Amino acid sequence: MKNKIILISLIFLVFTGCVGISSTGIFGTGVSIAIDPRSLGTQIDDSVMQKNLTGRLVLRDKIYLVSIKTKVLDGRIFLTGKVNDPEEKLQITKLAWETKGARSVRNDIKIKENFNFKQSAKDLLITSQLRSAMIFNKKIKSTNYQIDTYKKKIFIYGISLTQDERQEVINEAKEVLDVADVIASIVLVEDLRIQKN
Numbered sequence: 001m002k003n004k005i006i007l008i009s010l011i012f013l014v015f016t017g018c019v020g021i022s023s024t025g026i027f028g029t030g031v032s033i034a035i036d037p038r039s040l041g042t043q044i045d046d047s048v049m050q051k052n053l054t055g056r057l058v059l060r061d062k063i064y065l066v067s068i069k070t071k072v073l074d075g076r077i078f079l080t081g082k083v084n085d086p087e088e089k090l091q092i093t094k095l096a097w098e099t100k101g102a103r104s105v106r107n108d109i110k111i112k113e114n115f116n117f118k119q120s121a122k123d124l125l126i127t128s129q130l131r132s133a134m135i136f137n138k139k140i141k142s143t144n145y146q147i148d149t150y151k152k153k154i155f156i157y158g159i160s161l162t163q164d165e166r167q168e169v170i171n172e173a174k175e176v177l178d179v180a181d182v183i184a185s186i187v188l189v190e191d192l193r194i195q196k197n
Helices: 002-016 040-060 086-097 117-136 163-175
Strands: 068-073 076-083 104-111 145-150 153-160 181-188
Touching (some): 040 068, 076 181, 117 153, 153 163
């Protein structure tokens, strides 16, 4: 009996220790800590800023938890999602700027329209095609990028190790079928305040 308890305890410890090293958030799987070029301190600061902003948005209106996506990279805040009117968009931008440590705010929030299943399915397909292309392209660290598509416009957020990698990501996005526009908010490692040593 005692041996069974010890064996079960060891199995439990082994399986709970098999957790990968990556960050997750509202955007889904985030940048892997192992290959993220930001210093650990910058990653923590960005995470705290993102949680702070998300919390303040939810306090304002619970629907923002699902309708607004936030991403913070090196103090730069990126916003996407949908709201009912332009006044809401302005208020969210103001909240983002009031976040302690904010260096800039990029607001790509759209005003809601009637739901269009065909358009939503097309946007999802575009996002999936670009994500697959980036994964198979050896010149791109795909885990360093977040993709959001709205009305055939691709929004790309992330950190690029080189200017060539940044251009490669943009080229892959432009090659996806039916893309109307590519809006890239890609920060170069050399532009980060603090980098890993």
